[in-house]
Every structure is written in C-alpha cells, then in structure tokens.
Amino acid sequence: MKHWIKALCLIPSLACAGEWAGYIEGQGRYFTQEALDPAQTDSTLSLAFEPxxxxxxxxxxxxFIFRPFLRWDSQDNSRTHADIRELLWIHVGDEWEVQAGIGKVFWGVTEARHLVDVINQTDLVENPDGEQKLGQPMFKLSFEKTWGVLDLYALPGFRERTFPGEEGRLRSHPRVDNDLASYESGAGNKRVDLALRWSHSLGDWDIGLAHFYGTNRNPLLQPILNSANEIVLAPYYELIHQTSLDLQATKGDWLWKLEALYSTSDREDVFSYTGGFEYTFIGLGDSDMDLGVLTEYMYDERGDNAPIAFENDTFIGLRLTANDEQSSELLTGVIKDMDSSAWLYNLEASRRIGDAWKASAQIRLWIDVPEDDPLYTISQDDYIEFNLARYF
Amino acid sequence: MKRLLLIVLCSLLPLTGNAMTPEEQGLEIVREVDRRDTGFHDFKATMTMLLRNKHGEESLRHMRTNALEVENDGDKTLIIFDRPRDVKGTALLSYSHKTGSDDQWLYLPALKRVKRIASRNKSGPFMGSEFAYEDLSSQEVEKYTYKYIRDEQLNSKDVLVQERYPVDPNSGYTRQMVWVDKAEYIPLKIELYDRKKALLKTLEFKSYKQYLDRYWRASEMFMQNHQTGKSTLLTWEDYKFRTGLKSSNFGKNSLKRAR
Structure with missing residues (x-):
C-alpha cells in the first residue's frame, strides 16, 4: 500500500502537498439460515479500504479530491471489487461552483428509502440497503443565489449496478449476469444523462425540485439463457424522464419529510412517494440521550406489479443517540408490507473505540415473505454483521 | 460642608442607580458587553477540546470554525470537524437568531448528505463534551433576561455579578450567574444551574487576548461539571478577524465543500 501512495507522490506538486485520510475496515457476516442455493456461503469475511x-x-x-475504494471478500468474487468513488476537481467562485470528474451526490430527506436520489448508481454488493453508491462521471455547474441553489449536471457515462455473484448471499435466484446488460439508448453506457435541481431553505422549510433525463439507475431484470445454458437475469436499462420533489419541515422537535417522484418511460408512467416524520425526545429520562421515533409510509402506484420491494409499506423505527464521548448510536426498526405478511427487521449500531477505531454492527431479518414478493429470494438471507474500522 | 455633601451625593447617584431596577441594570451591563463586541464582521479560529472523565481518562476533539456577524440577527457559523478521525469532514452550519430557534444543517461526508436538524436540541452535549450547543452559540442580548446582583472582586479584578435567565424554554438551564469584568465588559466566569435549579457546571474564561485593538477573546474556556466530575478544556487558537468571509461562504455548497 505504501508503495502505491509513494507512486502517487511522484506526480509532481499534486500528491504530496495535500493530505491523506480514510479508513481500513474488517467485516464479518454470518447468515443464520440455510441458503436457497447450496453454492452460496453461510459466512464471509471481508476487508475494505477507502483512502x-x-x-x-x-x-x-x-x-482536488481522489477517493478510491477497494473491497476484498473471502467468498463472493463479485463483492471483491474496486471503484473510484471520487476523482474530482472543484473550482469555486462567488456564488458559483464547477465540478468535473467522478463524484457523488445525495438528494433527499427520508430515512427508510432514498427515493429521489438518482445521480449515483447503487453499489448493491456492499449492502442490501442500497446506501453505498458508485462514483459517477459528471460535470456540475452550481449557482447559489438568494433564490436558492441551482445545480446543473451533465453525466457522461453510465455505471451498471453491482450484483452479488453466484457464491454470494443477498442475491436473486436466478442470479443477475451483468455481462448480459442491455440498454434502451443506442449509445448504451456511453450516453450523456442530464439533470437539474433547485433547492432552497425558506424558514422552517427545506425544498428541492429536480428533473432527470437519462438511463434509469434501476434496471429491469429479465430471465434469459446465458452462453453456459443457465437461466440468469439480464439487466435492462430504460430511458426515463423523472421529476421529483423533496421536502422537509423542521418544526421544533418534529421533522416532517416527503419525497415524491413522477417518472415516465416508453413502457409506463410511475408515481411514487415516501413520507413521514421523526420526533425526538431530548434528554431522555434526565440523561444526555436522545430518542427519535420515526415513521414513514412508502407508496408506488404499480402496487404488486412494482419491481421494487416497497410499494405499500410502513416503516417504524427508533433512533437512540447517546451523545457520549464514543458517539454511540443505535437505529432499529421494522418495515411492514401492508398487503402481505412480510416484515423486514433492521438494526444498525455503532460506537467509537479510543480515538481512531470504530465498531459497528448490523442485523437484518426478512420475516414471512411470500413467494411473489421481490424480497422473497433474499428472505433466507437473515444476517448479522460486525465491522471494525481503523481511521487514519 | 454643603459642597462636600453635594460631592458625596453625586458620587452615590450611580450606585443607587438613579432609580434603575436591578433588571434594568443587568440589561445595561449586557448591552455594553454587546456594544463592545459588535463590528468584528467575521473571524476564523481553530478549537481543541480536551475531554476528561472522572477517572482522568482523556480524549481530544479538533474543529475549525468560521463565523460571520449578521446585522440585526445572530451570527452565521460553520464548524468543521477534524478529529476524531471517523467524523472528519462532518460540518455543522448554524444561523443563529436573536429570537426563536436557530437554523442548523449537518453535513455527513460518508453519504454526502446535508441534513436539516432540529435545533431545539440545544441543551445536549456538543461532541460528547461538557459544552452544550447553547454554551457555544452566538450570545445575543435577546436570548436572556437579566438581573444585576452586586459588585465584587474576582481574582483581584473588579467585576459586576449578574444573573441571567434563558428565554427559550428548551434551554437546559434555569439560571446563570455571570461575572463580568468591569473594565473590559467581558465574561470571566459563568455558573450554570440545571432545570432542577441545582448547580450543574462552572465555565471559566482564561487567557484573554485582544484582536484588532478592540475585540477580546478567551484562549481557554474551562467547563467543569459538578454533578458528573467530568470536565472539558476548550482551547481557541489561530484567531483571524476580517478574513473576507461573506454570506456566500455560509451556504449549503460551502457546507458540502467543507474539509
């Protein structure tokens, strides 16, 4: 590793004048149930490095920012992967900003899912929650005026979603074969997508309005025979127009949140939203701890035909923030499908150890998921995960 | 004799307050504190917090802060966290207001997410320290009501002692005793009383330095929690005033760029 950093330092005046930071993290995952496919593993160890x-x-x-990411996984070859999360030049002027390179952008306000967050592709092999994203090539122009922030994006080059490999858990059955990905756009993954977003804070209200025109980050998965005569799922990436709204009202200890989108493709028009609240009890029982209660409802007008898991689902969660020296945090909750028996249970906890270490854990359980649910194929993949990260 | 009496009477007048109530006197003192600290425009500084628990175990926090004075309202501040390393790049943008809750946005670098947070939570620990957010936020006259108590000496300095009472019902305090230096109108010590009216913490301001020949800033602020035995020493360094910061340095884009 040191040699690699040294090699970068050979690029004159660039690499040695700045600063390095980052982390290296060890991870263990244990799956509590027998896999649907005997090829799949029951436990896995992996290492991640993100300088x-x-x-x-x-x-x-x-x-200038350079942030590569590397993961090695003991079981799943597809999870062993590298990515450039950021490689970005930023130029700031008075009330404007230009970014060029590979970057990461977040849009949205809700917690249970990130509906309107469309710029970056999901690095799904990292975590089934979809919060880890791949770096997106972009040119961004941003204006920050009294009337709000206007961001204009040109996104040259499409990133395909990562999917777990044959040995990996938390995957579909049959598995997804990325070699068979196809596109509606004739330019394939070379198409330049466009997006713009206006956001503003007005008193207690934070609002964002956005439009995206380009290749949908969520692929349709179609069964197909591959060259080895196996049935696999082939990703098909459609072109969409997507208009979205994100809105938060901050009223005392209440946060009211809404994300909504309307998207159109040649095949269908979709209306979808997520909305709810977070209420925080401050100084719980005369202690320094805060307890947040979260409730969000997720809707997709396609109902059971939606290729996504949450089409009529309610999330109820608790967030415990200890406010201690170790920044101990716990987020736990359930998502209940209102149309079926399915439950999803989720727990995330973390705590700093000393000055430079951080321990974290996750538990995810899928309970009573019926066969026609998109989550069915991972419903045997309940897992417990431990992470220990060293920051530098 | 008559003349002497007149002199004695005249010299007594300021003390008897010319019929000023203790509340009016308290407000006069804090207005003078505010008047002398107005007009700095902006500053940058670094903050180091040394947290110590009752067993003597220590941990460190490093932050940088940028602040902008806003006419007829509270200051805008941007605090960027450098250590502990797992929170490096996290940044807090605050628009404080003379009345009502402050506006606050937190930037989480791992997700590149800007989160508007409920700023009514002002009484909780700041970064696990003995400082609450309300101890560090911009001190506006309107945030308290006041009452002058007495003149006395503190560490051989003449001081004005006053009480102040937070206006905001979400404050963690019911009462604060403030020792104000009579010559420079700067706070030297504050005793903070909790919601049960018991003494919770004492804040001491040390090593004051004067900037731009006018503005006094304490280089050290020591907060002792009497109920838990924990303490935090906050050290301010590298103060730079009138650095050319503008309102555009305190927007959402600045928050996302903060390093």
Missing amino acids: EYYHAWDDDRQS
Whole structure:
C-alpha cells in the first residue's frame, strides 16, 4: 500500500502537498439460515479500504479530491471489487461552483428509502440497503443565489449496478449476469444523462425540485439463457424522464419529510412517494440521550406489479443517540408490507473505540415473505454483521 | 460642608442607580458587553477540546470554525470537524437568531448528505463534551433576561455579578450567574444551574487576548461539571478577524465543500 501512495507522490506538486485520510475496515457476516442455493456461503469475511486524498490551492478556490475504494471478500468474487468513488476537481467562485470528474451526490430527506436520489448508481454488493453508491462521471455547474441553489449536471457515462455473484448471499435466484446488460439508448453506457435541481431553505422549510433525463439507475431484470445454458437475469436499462420533489419541515422537535417522484418511460408512467416524520425526545429520562421515533409510509402506484420491494409499506423505527464521548448510536426498526405478511427487521449500531477505531454492527431479518414478493429470494438471507474500522 | 455633601451625593447617584431596577441594570451591563463586541464582521479560529472523565481518562476533539456577524440577527457559523478521525469532514452550519430557534444543517461526508436538524436540541452535549450547543452559540442580548446582583472582586479584578435567565424554554438551564469584568465588559466566569435549579457546571474564561485593538477573546474556556466530575478544556487558537468571509461562504455548497 505504501508503495502505491509513494507512486502517487511522484506526480509532481499534486500528491504530496495535500493530505491523506480514510479508513481500513474488517467485516464479518454470518447468515443464520440455510441458503436457497447450496453454492452460496453461510459466512464471509471481508476487508475494505477507502483512502482519500485532498489538496486545495488558489486560496482554497480550487481543490482536488481522489477517493478510491477497494473491497476484498473471502467468498463472493463479485463483492471483491474496486471503484473510484471520487476523482474530482472543484473550482469555486462567488456564488458559483464547477465540478468535473467522478463524484457523488445525495438528494433527499427520508430515512427508510432514498427515493429521489438518482445521480449515483447503487453499489448493491456492499449492502442490501442500497446506501453505498458508485462514483459517477459528471460535470456540475452550481449557482447559489438568494433564490436558492441551482445545480446543473451533465453525466457522461453510465455505471451498471453491482450484483452479488453466484457464491454470494443477498442475491436473486436466478442470479443477475451483468455481462448480459442491455440498454434502451443506442449509445448504451456511453450516453450523456442530464439533470437539474433547485433547492432552497425558506424558514422552517427545506425544498428541492429536480428533473432527470437519462438511463434509469434501476434496471429491469429479465430471465434469459446465458452462453453456459443457465437461466440468469439480464439487466435492462430504460430511458426515463423523472421529476421529483423533496421536502422537509423542521418544526421544533418534529421533522416532517416527503419525497415524491413522477417518472415516465416508453413502457409506463410511475408515481411514487415516501413520507413521514421523526420526533425526538431530548434528554431522555434526565440523561444526555436522545430518542427519535420515526415513521414513514412508502407508496408506488404499480402496487404488486412494482419491481421494487416497497410499494405499500410502513416503516417504524427508533433512533437512540447517546451523545457520549464514543458517539454511540443505535437505529432499529421494522418495515411492514401492508398487503402481505412480510416484515423486514433492521438494526444498525455503532460506537467509537479510543480515538481512531470504530465498531459497528448490523442485523437484518426478512420475516414471512411470500413467494411473489421481490424480497422473497433474499428472505433466507437473515444476517448479522460486525465491522471494525481503523481511521487514519 | 454643603459642597462636600453635594460631592458625596453625586458620587452615590450611580450606585443607587438613579432609580434603575436591578433588571434594568443587568440589561445595561449586557448591552455594553454587546456594544463592545459588535463590528468584528467575521473571524476564523481553530478549537481543541480536551475531554476528561472522572477517572482522568482523556480524549481530544479538533474543529475549525468560521463565523460571520449578521446585522440585526445572530451570527452565521460553520464548524468543521477534524478529529476524531471517523467524523472528519462532518460540518455543522448554524444561523443563529436573536429570537426563536436557530437554523442548523449537518453535513455527513460518508453519504454526502446535508441534513436539516432540529435545533431545539440545544441543551445536549456538543461532541460528547461538557459544552452544550447553547454554551457555544452566538450570545445575543435577546436570548436572556437579566438581573444585576452586586459588585465584587474576582481574582483581584473588579467585576459586576449578574444573573441571567434563558428565554427559550428548551434551554437546559434555569439560571446563570455571570461575572463580568468591569473594565473590559467581558465574561470571566459563568455558573450554570440545571432545570432542577441545582448547580450543574462552572465555565471559566482564561487567557484573554485582544484582536484588532478592540475585540477580546478567551484562549481557554474551562467547563467543569459538578454533578458528573467530568470536565472539558476548550482551547481557541489561530484567531483571524476580517478574513473576507461573506454570506456566500455560509451556504449549503460551502457546507458540502467543507474539509
């Protein structure tokens, strides 16, 4: 590793003037149930490494960020992967900003799912919650005025979603074969997608309005015979127009949240939303702890035909923030399908150890998932995960 | 004799307050504190917190702060966290207000997410320290009501002692005793009383330095929690005033760029 950093330092005036930070993390996952496919593993160990290089010059008006990501997994070859999360040049002016390179963008306000967050592709092999994203090539122009922030994006080059391999858990049956991915656009993964977003804060309200025109980050998965005569799922990426709204009202200890979108493709028009609240009890029982109660409802007008898991589902969760020296946190909750017997249970906890270490754990359980549910194929994949990260 | 009496009477007048109530006197003191600290425009500084628990175990926090004075309202501040390393790049943007809750946004670098947070939570520990957010946020006249108590000496300095009472019902305090330096109108010590009116913490301001020949800033703020035995020493360094910061340095894009 050191040699690699040294090699970067050979690039004159760039690599050695700035600073390195990042983490290395060990992870263990144990799956409590027998897999649907005997090829799949029952437990896995893996290592992740995410260094970040940052350098600013020109009185901080210009900066450069490089953040690669590497994961090695003991069982799943598809989960052993590398990505450039960020490789970005940023130039800041008075009330404007230009970014060029590979970047990561987040849109949205809700917790149970990130509906309107459309710029970056999901790095699904990382975690089934979909919160880990692949770096997206982008050119971004941003204006910050009294009337709000206007972001304009040109997104050259499409990233395909990562899917667990044959040995991996938390995958579909049959598995997805990324070699068979196809596109509606004739330009395939070379198409330049476009997006714009206006966001503003008005008193207690934070609002975002966005439009995206390009290749849908969520593929349709179609059964097909591959060259080895196996049935696999082939991703098909459609072109969509998507208009979205994200809205939060911050009223005392209440946060009211809404994300909604309307998207159109040649095949269908879709209306979908997620909305709810988070209420925080501050200083629980005269302690320093805060307890947040979260409830969100998720809707997709396609109902049971929706290719996504949450089409008429309710999330109820608790967030415990200890406010202690170790920044101990716990988020736990359930998502209940209102149309079927299916439950999803989720727990995430983390705590700093000393100055530079952080321990975290996750539990995810899928309970009583019927066969016609998109989550059925991972419903045998209940797992417990432990992570220990060293930051530098 | 008559003349002497007149002199004695005149010199007594300020003390008897010319019929000023203790509340009016308290407000006069804090207005003078505020008047002397107005006009700095903006500053940058680094903050180091040394947290110590009752067993003597220590941990460190490093932050950088940028602040902008806003006319007729509270300051805008951007705090960027450097250590512990797992929170490096996390940043907190606050628009404080003279009345009502402050507006706050937290930037989480791992998700690149800007979150508007409920700023009514001002009484909880800031970064696990003995400082609450309300101990660190911009001190506006309107955030308290006041009452002058007495003149006395503190560490051989003449001080004005006053009480102040938070206006915001979400404050973690019912009462604060403030020792104000009579010559420079800067706070030297604050005793903070909790919701049960018991003494919770004492804050001491040390090593004051003067910037731009006018503005006094304490280089050290020591907060002792009397109920838990924990303490936090906050050290301020590298103060730079009038650095050219503008309102556009305190927007959402600045928050996302913060490093």
